[in-house]
Amino acid sequence: MSNEELTSTIKMARQNGIVQPLLTDLYQITMAYAYWKSGKVNDVAVFDLFFRTNPFQGEFTIFAGLEECLKFLENFHYSDSDIGYLKQTLPDNIEPEFFAYLKDLTCKDIKLCAIEEGSVVFPRVPLLRVEGPLIIAQLLETTLLTLVNFASLMATNAARYRMVAGKTVSLLEFGLRRAQGPDGGLSASKYAYIGGFDGTSNVLAGKMFNIPVRGTHAHSFVTSFSTLDDIHTVTLRHSETQAPYNLLELSTQWRIKVSAIVDISPEEASDGELAALISYAIAFPTGFLALVDTYDVKRSGLLNFCAVALALNDCGYRAVGIRIDSGDLAYLSVLARESFEQIAEAFKLPWFSKLTIVASNDINEETILSLNEQGHKIDCFGIGTHLVTCQRQPALGCVYKLVEINGQPRIKLSQDVGKVTIPGHKEAYRLFGADGHALIDLLQRSSEPAPEVGQKVLCRHPFQESKRAYVIPSKVERLYKECWKDGHVCVKPKPLLEVRERVQSSLRTLRQDIKRNLNPTPYKVAVSDDLYCFIHDLWLQNAPIGELS
Numbered sequence: 303m304s305n306e307e308l309t310s311t312i313k314m315a316r317q318n319g320i321v322q323p324l325l326t327d328l329y330q331i332t333m334a335y336a337y338w339k340s341g342k343v344n345d346v347a348v349f350d351l352f353f354r355t356n357p358f359q360g361e362f363t364i365f366a367g368l369e370e371c372l373k374f375l376e377n378f379h380y381s382d383s384d385i386g387y388l389k390q391t392l393p394d395n396i397e398p399e400f401f402a403y404l405k406d407l408t409c410k411d412i413k414l415c416a417i418e419e420g421s422v423v424f425p426r427v428p429l430l431r432v433e434g435p436l437i438i439a440q441l442l443e444t445t446l447l448t449l450v451n452f453a454s455l456m457a458t459n460a461a462r463y464r465m466v467a468g469k470t471v472s473l474l475e476f477g478l479r480r481a482q483g484p485d486g487g488l489s490a491s492k493y494a495y496i497g498g499f500d501g502t503s504n505v506l507a508g509k510m511f512n513i514p515v516r517g518t519h520a521h522s523f524v525t526s527f528s529t530l531d532d533i534h535t536v537t538l539r540h541s542e543t544q545a546p547y548n549l550l551e552l553s554t555q556w557r558i559k560v561s562a563i564v565d566i567s568p569e570e571a572s573d574g575e576l577a578a579l580i581s582y583a584i585a586f587p588t589g590f591l592a593l594v595d596t597y598d599v600k601r602s603g604l605l606n607f608c609a610v611a612l613a614l615n616d617c618g619y620r621a622v623g624i625r626i627d628s629g630d631l632a633y634l635s636v637l638a639r640e641s642f643e644q645i646a647e648a649f650k651l652p653w654f655s656k657l658t659i660v661a662s663n664d665i666n667e668e669t670i671l672s673l674n675e676q677g678h679k680i681d682c683f684g685i686g687t688h689l690v691t692c693q694r695q696p697a698l699g700c701v702y703k704l705v706e707i708n709g710q711p712r713i714k715l716s717q718d719v720g721k722v723t724i725p726g727h728k729e730a731y732r733l734f735g736a737d738g739h740a741l742i743d744l745l746q747r748s749s750e751p752a753p754e755v756g757q758k759v760l761c762r763h764p765f766q767e768s769k770r771a772y773v774i775p776s777k778v779e780r781l782y783k784e785c786w787k788d789g790h791v792c793v794k795p796k797p798l799l800e801v802r803e804r805v806q807s808s809l810r811t812l813r814q815d816i817k818r819n820l821n822p823t824p825y826k827v828a829v830s831d832d833l834y835c836f837i838h839d840l841w842l843q844n845a846p847i848g849e850l851s
């Protein structure tokens with residue numbers, strides 16, 4: 303397929319309605335006017351979007367949000383009402399021709415190159431390189447940052463939860479009620495899925511992004527029943543014969559039999575809870591997953607659940623499992639698994655030992671690590687607050703810096719060496735070792751030839767002269783792909799599932815010590831010798847010489 307054919311067939315999904323040109327900081331628009339007024343309309347700029355430190359005291363970040371950036375470029379256009387609002391809001395001296403200029407602005411002259419969404423990325427390596435008319439490229443800053451920062455932070459957070467939970471445990475995102483508002487909640491669900499969660503409780507996210515929606519029920523469903531008389535209907539038809547069964551009678555009989563096996567008195571168990579679970583099972587006989595901690599997991603919830611699950615089995619249905627939302631989750635999950643195993647053995651129902659145990663309640667990375675050490679029996683974590691609010695680190699610090707104007711490099715100096723920008727139009731390469739692991743990311747000037755497999759390359763720390771190494775790569779990956787050019791998206795948008803798979807395959811290229819939770823090893827980011835000299839020459843040219851007196 304030719305490039306034109308490809309671009310004409312690329313259809314982006316609908317854009318989030320609040321992402322629009324006025325979703326920006328006022329200073330972008332005031333600068334646009336000042337650039338315009340000072341004759342910079344034809345100036346051409348290069349901006350890099352990058353972060354300086356990995357989040358969560360980790361040594362890697364997952365890049366996400368690119369597809370939304372492309373939708374933003376595609377739809378960039380000031381409406382009449384936007385222009386009307388700006389006329390009212392900006393000072394009276396703004397010349398009317400500027401508004402006419404804004405009205406016609408689009409991103410057709412912008413070129414955007416980016417690292418593939420879902421890749422592991424590192425400090426200082428630009429995630430996006432934006433080239434084109436200075437004024438337009440400047441106007442994109444805040445919106446691109448807001449689209450990349452939270453998306454990447456969330457995807458990274460989710461990927462970290464996936465790493466500590468392991469591959470076999472399922473992870474559900476339950477955070478909408480605690481998220482930073484409706485849009486924060488939707489983005490959190492989307493990027494948690496990309497980062498490695500299996501599903502969300504957020505129904506709109508399920509509909510919009512095709513993410514599996516999952517859920518159990520709340521304590522209110524249990525507490526709304528207080529006695530067995532609260533059950534409205536007790537009849538359930540057998541899944542195959544369609545014969546009617548009285549689930550209440552069956553469950554009360556089973557509760558007595560189960561209590562003998564797990565050594566808990568049936569009198570201690572709550573009848574209101576039993577009524578709730580029977581009612582829930584009648585409503586969802588094929589998806590019976592019950593919350594068991596409303597009163598007491600050991601003395602009431604487990605017993606009631608097992609009774610109803612066995613009654614359901616009489617009707618030809620297999621229960622799904624339980625959710626525990628308070629107390630010692632390791633201890634209670636072990637207790638629940640033991641009870642399931644005893645019942646499986648006693649009633650010759652092997653599947654009963656495999657019932658799903660979901661745990662929730664303020665879970666974070668540390669809790670999961672601690673539960674792992676304790677030997678829990680949890681199959682699924684439902685995680686809300688800590689995941690979606692990124693409580694451990696609530697922001698990723700991506701910045702957007704001018705690195706070249708009209709072919710001339712620009713550098714931003716700082717007392718803090720880590721904040722000095724790397725000037726010029728650059729390419730980025732990932733160099734891999736013989737064992738398939740990523741060794742180093744290398745930034746070069748775009749005019750330099752790409753590193754080659756088997757050829758020795760000198761990789762230098764961008765600011766510390768003595769830190770350098772020769773690398774002979776076994777594989778070289780060019781990190782930037784052209785994603786937007788001549789007014790068109792030029793990469794095919796990937797289904798979320800593919801981006802989610804990309805996260806895992808990209809993480810597999812990282813050595814374990816870079817990914818570990820405690821004191822991980824930093825991944826190396828280097829510059830070529832040529833770029834090193836270029837940075838330092840420009841630094842000297844721009845740093846004023848002080849005078850001591």
Ligand SMILES: Nc1ncnc2c1ncn2[C@@H]1O[C@H](COP(=O)(O)OP(=O)(O)OP(=O)(O)O)[C@@H](O)[C@H]1O
Pocket residue numbers: 627628629630631632633662663664665666669672673676
């Ligand atoms: N075995 C465990 N090891 C480490 N942390 C745990 C373990 N079990 C539970 N936790 C965590 O400990 C915290 C317990 O929360 P909290 O003190 O509010 O108790 P609770 O069980 O929710 O009490 P309540 O019954 O009042 O709801 C939660 O963050 C939970 O994820």
Ligand SMILES: O=P(O)(O)OC[C@H]1O[C@H](OP(=O)(O)OP(=O)(O)O)[C@H](O)[C@@H]1O
Pocket residue numbers: 476477479480627662663664665684685686687688
């Ligand atoms: O704890 P999180 O990680 O945020 O996960 C979501 C929480 O939301 C639900 O109840 P909610 O917290 O609203 O009420 P509860 O604490 O009384 O169960 C659920 O039972 C979890 O506890």
Ligand SMILES: O=C(O)c1cccnc1
Pocket residue numbers: 476477503516517518519520625662684686
């Ligand atoms: O479905 C659940 O169990 C759920 C959903 C949201 C928040 N807490 C729990």
Ligand SMILES: [Mg+2]
Pocket residue numbers: 663664
């Ligand atoms: Mg809670």
